[in-house]
Amino acid sequence: MPTGKVKFYDSKKGFGFLHTDDGQEVHLPSSALPSGVTEVRAGTRMEFGVAEGRRGLQALSARIIDSGPSVVRATRRKPEDMAVVMEDLIKWLDSASNGLRKGKYPPRAQAEKIALALRKVADDLDA
Structure with missing residues (x-):
């Protein structure tokens, strides 16, 4: 599974973007977040599946590896x-x-x- 860091996430809009370790940008919808998680900070390291969506790469079933800095x-x-x-x-x-x-x-x-x-x-x- 690819890993990367959260570039930004807007809980009100329900999506954000990840930067993979190999430099790609991946859409992060709220449906991909782990159960019970509604917000993630920029810099949070995640592991996630990737699928090709209508507008490019999209994260699936993300898992938090390390929380971002406060x-x-x-x-x-x-x-x-x-x-x-x-x-x-x-x-x-x-x-x-x-x-x-x-x-x-x-x-x-x-x-x-x-x-x-x-x-x-x-x-x-x-x-």
Whole structure:
């Protein structure tokens, strides 16, 4: 079976393209993806069957060999910088917690800043 890397894949459109190891471009329809997989990242290595379709080569029954690199992981903050952000976030959460114990939610502007920081930290940690 030929192998190659995903050039791009658009889950909304339901297709993408692969570059085989020997330089050919192959159409990757959503029907060729493994069961339960709805999205693949660029750079993901796959093994697949190939058939001649109406518009050229088309992948059949693809199998993921190795997931592509994470763009988020490559661009996230250094751990030392993240530690400072976490400490500030802990202070904000502690302040909000004290207010909640007294029966008061934090002001809207402060609550929005806390929520934004929580989402950003969660994304960086989850990368």
